[in-house]
Amino acid sequence: MQHVFIIGSKGIPGAYGGYETFVDKLTEYHQNNKKLKYHVACKSTENGEFEYHNARCFNVKVPDVGAAQAIYYDIISLKRCCDYIKKNHIEHPIIYILACRIGLFIGHFQKVIHKLGGKVYLNPDGHEFLRAKWSAPVRKYWKISEQLMVKHADLLICDSKNIEKYIQKEYGQYHPKTTFIAYGSETRPSQLADDNKKYQQWLTKMGLTPQNYYLVVGRFVPENNFETMICEFMKSKSKKDFAIITTDNNAFLEKIEQKLHYRSDNRIKFVGTVYDQELLKKIREKAYGYLHGHEVGGTNPSLLEALSSTKLNLLLGVGFNREVGEDVALYWRKDDGNLASLIEKADAMKSEQIASLGIRAKKRIAEAYSWVHIVNMYEQVFLQD
Template identity: 30%
Template sequence: MVGTRGVPARYGGFETAVEEVGRRLAEAGHEVVVYCRGERHPEPEYLGMKLVHLPAVEKKVAETLSHTGFSVMHAIGRKIVRKGPDVALVFNAANAPLLPFLRAMRIPVATHVDGLEWKRTKWSGTGQRYYRTAESLAVRWSDALIADARGIQDYYVERFDADSVLIAYGAPILQSINTGKLAEAGFRPGEYHLVVARFEPENHVHVAVEGYRKSTATKPLVVVGSAPYADEYTAKLRELAGDDPRINFLGGVWDQELLDALYAGALTYVHGHSVGGTNPSLLRAMGAGASVLAFDVNFNREVLGEEAGRFFPDAPVLAREIEAAEAEPGAAADRGAAARKRASERYVWDDVATAYERLCADLAARRLTRRTVRRKR
């Protein structure tokens, strides 16, 4: 499993998927090797997975690709000197230029294409062109594509006439709130609105802050998040918040127990993500029973359905939704319960791991190849 920051999962959706799927595959008797960058785990194994720590060029435009390059060379070395991997799971279409090296060693490859990364505003025109080119290379050189949402599947059909395997993420299901953790942070259940997001424009944290400021809400807004290379956008958010005493910026919260408590205790969770397919933060909020107010895009409607959330296209509509939740907290709680039920039925990590196991078996047996990615015209 290559192309992510690795495990233990401390960063994002890819890392969580690697941890949840990888440990289940290891429990099923498979040998799982995870390539990691960043903080080194003190042991060579974690939850049954074997860890390989390698460096990266610490620059925004090169970090992911450079680390994956080192990882691919390491995997090839294992293949040369002894039995290497039967299958490679490569996360992020941005790593597609490295796929021919794996293919040259006859290692079947599935690429998890992620969301529509080229739409992210942090990438310049050159970056956007690179990501769009990388998508086409992933289609050309992968034996299978993995999409985590039907909207992503549809995009690859429409743009590349390419098939993909739909495997979403799982949702952790929380049954109770750690009120002690909330109290330590200064909050009470049902007495605040919550945003959890990396600070990037396409996650619409600015719309969340602006919408909240336009509202007559009396309960505070708690904003959890940060991002590397995002100083300008962070400054914009603080400018939008102004001196409003109702808005609390907590920065990044790395204490998972506290983060879960924040999700579970929120009156509403405001989800502004718009380009990333099935978003793990949304699934975590649903699993915690949060009442979700989501930015109105097809990915979020696919995950929530029509009963498990409310949708906003802009700040004025969000302001009305926040006010409505405060006026009718019982209705908000009912939506949260519906969201938890939907997550527990549709987004189950055991099912996700089984789908990955089946995919790997098909790749190893050569039932999936580049020819199966291209649709028959």
């Protein structure tokens, strides 16, 4: 049996970030696999262990140490993994680290893990050092940390071909061993009927009607280009609404209001967050179109979900998004007026054209990004030695 220790996610079940969903799906689809045993670190306020999807989940108590919390969590998780491997005489374990937070410490841990007969696998995530939310010193730390993580990893599993290219180009001096396994998506439709009470009440509350709104779902941060999307939508002559499902960020919201005065445009609707996954899927399915402005990172979960649910997708034309969307989506640039013009073209598209795009988008996800396909690739990588 191959033991795989996963650290870096907030844990399972119940958290719905990209890494958390990935770990949840990986353990779900492999829960009856006798060749693999997963051990998952879970961030908590108390220590303890429990079973979930046949994985051994171990809570790691993390004190409130501010910005250093995530680094502390990864280090303690790694130490706990090493202690468990040693105590239980586990042969050839794999430690799979999600994200590049602990570069300054990874050299030490790599020696310990190699001594125990194990290997260090790394998912480098996206370009964390480019995110606008970080200050200059923090961005510098992320970059140095990334460099050291790449240097000391035995294998890097990149969830984007563009990230894999970047790793090989940027850190060629270390001759990194890399492979590409994308993030996954569910391909089934929402279980909610069109006349479902929950969905209908949500529409009424938000002042929306099916097939008459564009949608975006994502964290409300600058690098997801909400400002550009709102500005361009306001410039467009579209009669449809723009529904924005996002996290709270009042300071950023006020900044956009002062700049764009979006509140004067009743088409722009901030509709809060939706954590009910079936309802969210239904909202995607019934949108006229989906706007995607993510610019930093690998394969983005919200993009995969949009392509598997919404027929018409308008994506920012950066490498990450084009890699996923290929020819089943429309693309826009950040130039003044470009997206506004594309929205008007999208409004005028014939229903047959939109239906065709939707069918091809679902096919693209089913063939390259379904969870079944993704976890099968992980099984091959984990069992290849």
